[in-house]
Amino acid sequence: MAAEKTTTEGQTTGRSVLVTGGNRGIGRAIAEAFLANGDTVAITSRNGEGPAGALAVACDVTDSASVDAAFTQVEQAHGPVEVLVANAGITKDQLLLRMSEDDFTSVVDTNLTGSFRVVQRATKGMMRLKRGRIVLVSSVVGLLGSPGQVNYAASKSGLVGMARSITRELGARGITANVVAPGYIDTEMTQGLDEDLKKQYKKSIPAGRFAQPSEVADVVTWLTSDQAAYISGAVIPVDGGLGMGH
Ligand code: NDP
Numbered sequence: 001m002a003a004e005k006t007t008t009e010g011q012t013t014g015r016s017v018l019v020t021g022g023n024r025g026i027g028r029a030i031a032e033a034f035l036a037n038g039d040t041v042a043i044t045s046r047n048g049e050g051p052a053g054a055l056a057v058a059c060d061v062t063d064s065a066s067v068d069a070a071f072t073q074v075e076q077a078h079g080p081v082e083v084l085v086a087n088a089g090i091t092k093d094q095l096l097l098r099m100s101e102d103d104f105t106s107v108v109d110t111n112l113t114g115s116f117r118v119v120q121r122a123t124k125g126m127m128r129l130k131r132g133r134i135v136l137v138s139s140v141v142g143l144l145g146s147p148g149q150v151n152y153a154a155s156k157s158g159l160v161g162m163a164r165s166i167t168r169e170l171g172a173r174g175i176t177a178n179v180v181a182p183g184y185i186d187t188e189m190t191q192g193l194d195e196d197l198k199k200q201y202k203k204s205i206p207a208g209r210f211a212q213p214s215e216v217a218d219v220v221t222w223l224t225s226d227q228a229a230y231i232s233g234a235v236i237p238v239d240g241g242l243g244m245g246h
Helices: 025-036 064-078 101-129 150-173 195-204 213-223
Strands: 006-008 011-013 016-020 040-045 055-058 083-086 132-137 175-182 235-238
Touching: 016 025, 016 064, 016 101, 025 040, 025 083, 025 213, 040 064, 055 064, 064 101, 083 101, 101 132, 101 150, 101 175, 132 150, 132 213, 150 175, 175 213, 213 235
Parallel strands: 016 040, 016 083, 040 055, 083 132, 132 175, 175 235
Antiparallel strands: 006 011
């Protein structure tokens, strides 16, 4: 079972935390940050290990039965999930005219419907507890748009409506739901980008650089802290100024 929850200077520790897509990249950094905070952390991915100290559970977010089984396993080990970070995501970039219907629906199924599946499953326990923190990992592209990413941008902007509707439905039950919108973060997802394209991107980012996954993780953990208890339905950019005005 999860460690006893304690509060030190406004920061609660010892919570049951689940991070989807926590075996690498941003999700792994988020899991590491929660572990450092003293929380009890489970990560999911289709197959992969998380950081040392986290329970790694196999889960495909496109499959409801797999999501249900993963939550049951985490609940048995750590108790009901109190903090959910829906981070698992994919890209299948293609210009609109060449994008197949499968390119579109598979990205939406993982990024948007996948988030719905885990959020719906998590909120059952959160409603019983009368508390919970949900963070949806979107992207600057969700509000800014991006050529070749009609599928990805649609999936990521959908998360904003999702978080705001959850906030309206469950805000009075001690549950917050927020969106974090990263810009360009140095992970496997962006490492494959063409070098010239990377230079072009960096020029358009006021900060002049890509970020490290830990810079997203710090914002996610803060959003679940006691200091952020009155923030819900918000979109927090972590993008070096790239998406200003959105
Ligand atoms: P990575 O490609 O490094 O990691 C993606 C994660 O999602 C992996 O853990 C992967 O696990 C998991 N995942 C993908 N599909 C599924 C699935 N069907 N079921 C379960 N897990 C799945 O990406 P990043 O760390 O870069 O991205 C993490 C999130 O941040 C994504 O939602 C992404 O859209 C978003 N983001 C990233 C940005 C960036 O610049 N890197 C910028 C803005 C947003 P596995 O494949 O092993 O199952």
